[in-house]
Every structure is written in structure tokens, then in C-alpha cells.
Amino acid sequence: MIELAIVWSILLAQVMLALAMAFALYRIIKGPRAQDRILGLDTLYINAMLMLLAFGIRTANTIYFETALIIALIGFASSIAFAKFLMRGEVIE
């Protein structure tokens, strides 16, 4: 009984996270201006990281958690670079 509840709640959480990723993707594609697209990208990588965490809870495999950590760091760097690019038109001054 408990096992069934765990399986279904992890599945439901993953469905919700996938839907959240779809919303972020819609904002990337639709976004009227460049800053909307970057905001969508930022949200997309955070949602992807949470999805990996859900997989990690499901399988208890350390590699998912390491991947989530790396996504968190690299996504931050890329969003910063994009924001700097919007501000000045150049990444490195």
C-alpha cells in the first residue's frame, strides 16, 4: 500500500515538473522579447534540475544528484552571461 503511494506520488511529481518545463519552453519560443526568453531558459534549467532530483529519489543513484549540482552551476553561469550580453551587447568587457 505504502509502496504504491510512493510510486504514484513520485510519478505525479514528475508529471508536474514536466508540465512546468513545457510552460518554460513555451515562454522561450513565444517570448516577445529577448529577456523573456532568457527568463524562460533560467526557469527551464531549474525545472530540469528538479526533475533530475526526482529521478534521484526514485533510483537512489548518486549520479543524478551530481548532474543536478552541475546543471545548477552551469545554468547560473549561462544566465549571467546572457544577461550581461543584453545589457551591453558584449559578454566580456
Add this chain to the structure above:
Amino acid sequence: MRAWFPYPLLLIALLVMWLLLNQSAAPGSIVVGVVLSTLLGWVTVKLQPTQSRLHRLRQIGSFSLVVAADIIRSNVAVAGTILRARRTPTNSGFMTVDVDLENENALALLACILTATPGTAWLEYDRRQKNLLLHVLDIENEDLWRRTVKRYAAGLKEVLK
């Protein structure tokens, strides 16, 4: 010694983090960790961080509790706003607050706190006029936000000197 290891606490923290991430205390990973954290210490010198000291540890605890409670409350409020966004249009707007903070670390912390709170977003701080441009999601409680920001600034001023 000081020239080689400018920030000893940072070095120890980075080394511990490296060892925990590797989940081993083999001599090889200790050597790599020491080399990496020494190099990162030199990089930090290049960044020229302004150093400030923490005062009154008890106040830090109560301040962070207050901030955490505010963030949770504002999370719930903004979630409600988003769920209702289709029926009632959002009532958002820009506002300026006078904030008198000289310390750079205190300003950075204030920016992090305000942006981590879902209802408010930090946009710009004018150093000469000492005012801060914010975007808030419900502009109706403008006075409440203003008081909150001032309270945070006063708290940070006391804790960081």
C-alpha cells in the same frame, strides 16, 4: 604565509567541500583539493572583496528567522496571485525606497533577500541619491513593502559593520 593563503577559512571550507564531493580521504584527492583551494584563494584576492565583520550572533539568528518567515508568507501570497491571474488582473508597479547603506556586503545581502522574496524584485540602486528602485507584484501594499525594506536595512546595518 599570509601571501600564500590569504583566506584560511575559505581554503578549509573549499577543501572540506572537495573531499565530501569526492567522498574519499585518499592522499591523492587531498593533494588535488589543497592545490585547487589555494588557486581559488588567489583568484578571490583578485576580486578584492570588502571584508566586514559579523556582530551579535543572536541577532543574526532572529533576523534570518524573520526573513525566512517573510519569504514563506510571500511565496504563498504570490502563488495565490498567479492562480487568480486569469480572473483578476495583477496590480503591479514600480516603487522607490530610500535606503541608506554604505557597506557593500550589506547592500549585496539586501539585494539577495529582496530578490529571493517572490513579491519583490530589485532593479537598481542609485548610490548618489541613495534610493532603490523595486518592482513589486501588489503595489497596493506599497507602505508595507517600504516598511519591510527599511526594517531589513536597519537589521543588516546592525549585524554587519
Add this chain to the structure above:
Amino acid sequence: MSHMTDLPSWAAIVVCGLLLLGAAMTLIGSLGLLRLPSFYDRLHAPTIATSGGTILICLASMLCFAVLQSRWIFHEMLIIFFVTVTTPVTLMLLGQAALYRDRVEDRRDVPHKSKPASEPDAE
């Protein structure tokens, strides 16, 4: 799923609750990204996903593996630390960039101030 059956039932219920709540917060944040009308409104939406969703899901994972004692929970602590430190920086820079671009384009709905000499080649 073999490791999950070893969880005592109270821990399983708490882990599932935290996980579902975190996923729901993330979904609401992304829904805000979809629904809110202007860019500055949408700037508030991802903070719910990070401050609410990430912390709750990481807490669920930490509780799960702390009770099972099968692996270190250090990764989750680092993820919480990095995400709470880095997301405000991203959103702040993005807000500043949007404000700068809107000012260069002379939009009406953005607060203006005495502009510094702006670069002629911007936009």
C-alpha cells in the same frame, strides 16, 4: 524501487508530501511565467520555483536518504546553497538588463531618470 520499501511509513508519507508540494510550487511558478502579462511581472515567477520548489524537493530527498542511510546528503545541501545564492543574482542582472533596454528604447511604462550618456550603438 527496492530502496523505497525500506522506508518506515511516517517517513514515506512526509517524503511524498514534501515532494508533491515542491513540484506543485514549481508548477505554479512556471504557470506564472506563462500567465502574467508583462516582463516585470514574470520576473517574480521563477523565485517561487527556486525558493519554494527547490528547497522542498531537496528536503524530501535529504529526509529520504537520511532515514535510509544509504548515501551522503551533501549534494542536496550544496544544491540548496548554490540555488539560493545564485538565483537572486541572475534575476537582478536580468531585471537591470531589461530596464536598460527599455530605457534605451524610451518606453512609456518604465520609470526614467537622468540617463548617463548611453552608448550610441546599443540596440
